[in-house]
Amino acid sequence: MAKQTELRFTEPGMRLLENEHRYLSFLMDEWHAIVLEFENDQISLEEGREKLKMLRQKLYEFVEPLKNHTDKEEEHFFPVLGTYIGFEQGPLMGIQEEHQEIDGYIGHFFHHTRGNIDLMSIDDMKTVAKDAGEAFEVLTIHFVKEETVLFPMAEKLMKAADQDALYEKMNTLIT
Template sequence: MDSLALKPPLQQLFDEHIPLRAQMERIFDLACGLKEAGIGGGDTQLRLLVRQMTDFAWKLEQHSDREENLLFPMMARYLGRETGPIAVMEYEHDQAKRNIELFHEAYSMHGLRKDGIGIGQIAGYAEEAVTILMEHFCKEEHALFPMANNLLSEQELEQLEQAFTTGQDQGGDRI
């Protein structure tokens, strides 16, 4: 997808993927390294992974809120929400978020167990969240955003851009 062809609010979402993807690559490399190291996995690397996941989760939430509260409802007017691309996008958001939650829960429960099982499980949740999101971002960039670019009216795109600028969702609540 030539990102230059996207209208401004869709381009913003596309551009937000760039730093998120860079974070995901670092997380994935660290998680894979920890899984491979197993029992020899270092406390320092695990703590680094936890810090990176925490920062990433916060930034991802800001991005996904704009999609879930603004873009998806607009597109659902045309495409429906129960099946089709919006249902898939929301399902993938839920799956990635669930793996991030499981990551934090596993770390809280197992912490720095020295048997390697806890570290492998914790790293596995991070790895799964990233895998889901990498594929998800590709779908958005190559299918969903271009579809929205053609589907949404100029007025809807302006509303979307205004909402992104002011941080308002469609009901007027701050996101």
């Protein structure tokens, strides 16, 4: 994901969510680098086992801030924005479905790595690493959609009182 030095949004709530995306993207880059190593056919069985253990640890450390961020969006941001744009169709529905898709890929990864990684073949490790790669791809596109569709929509449509109340509710740490 392209790195930016300045936040683009002016409303505090949108800036907060955008900043959380930056932090999550930083964490994602760490574990995605490991995923890419599995796509390289040069990885040995022993190296693969060590890399998969590292990937599992980095994803484990990623899940809590991601969950805190998505909970914040689902409990506070989406309901307020939905009062302006609707809930039944359109961008909010798609974004919420992506949250479930991301959870599914990460959950599938953890399910298939819960046993003894030292007993996995290199092909099994490559297959399970693909789940993390899929989660990365969905997350990357997901952040872009939120930042190019939802956040600008919120800044344009939401009343100042709703923006202020939203920021107060969301101004919590994700770590």
